[in-house]
Amino acid sequence: MSGKIIFFEESNFQGRSFECVSDCSEIASHLSQCNSCRVESGTFIVYNQPDFMGQQYLLTRGEYPECTNTFGFNDCIQSCRIVPAHRGLFKMRIYERPNFEGQMHELTDNCNSIQDNYHMSSMQSCNVMEGYWMMFEQPNYEGRMFFLKPGEYRNLREIGSNDMKFNSIRRITES
Missing domain, CATH: 2.60.20.10 (Crystallins)
Structure with a gap:
């Protein structure tokens, strides 16, 4: 599994940041809130509640400057899970x-x-x-x-x- 996502406290990649390369069950233990993110590699599922609960959204490589509007979350991102690469049949x-x-x-x-x-x-x-x-x-x-x-x-x-x-x-x- 290889992937990297960077979470930012404020919209438009402002404020403190937290780099994540694996599953994270509680982003709040690293940042007071998460309102933007950048996926540098890999694919991630983000959740609007801790412990991989609540609404989900699939993120691929790219920039997400305003999480609440982009994902339709009422709140900011609270946890994330990396999606392992799958090569083969589905x-x-x-x-x-x-x-x-x-x-x-x-x-x-x-x-x-x-x-x-x-x-x-x-x-x-x-x-x-x-x-x-x-x-x-x-x-x-x-x-x-x-x-x-x-x-x-x-x-x-x-x-x-x-x-x-x-x-x-x-x-x-x-x-």
């Missing part, structure tokens, strides 16, 4: 109901609309076999998002919120 199974029940489809590529492409009224569980993925609340990779690493997700409502539905999925191919 594979996941999505299910219509919790506990891997109901209609099932296997994905190896991005899906801009689960309902349109697979005629599923809902996606409530999944099994990520290979690669790292982002699920989005709305079609065409919009709305709130959620990071998925390899593993079983028996009830997606438990990881999001009870009213959240996932309608599109994208592979994380940048490193």
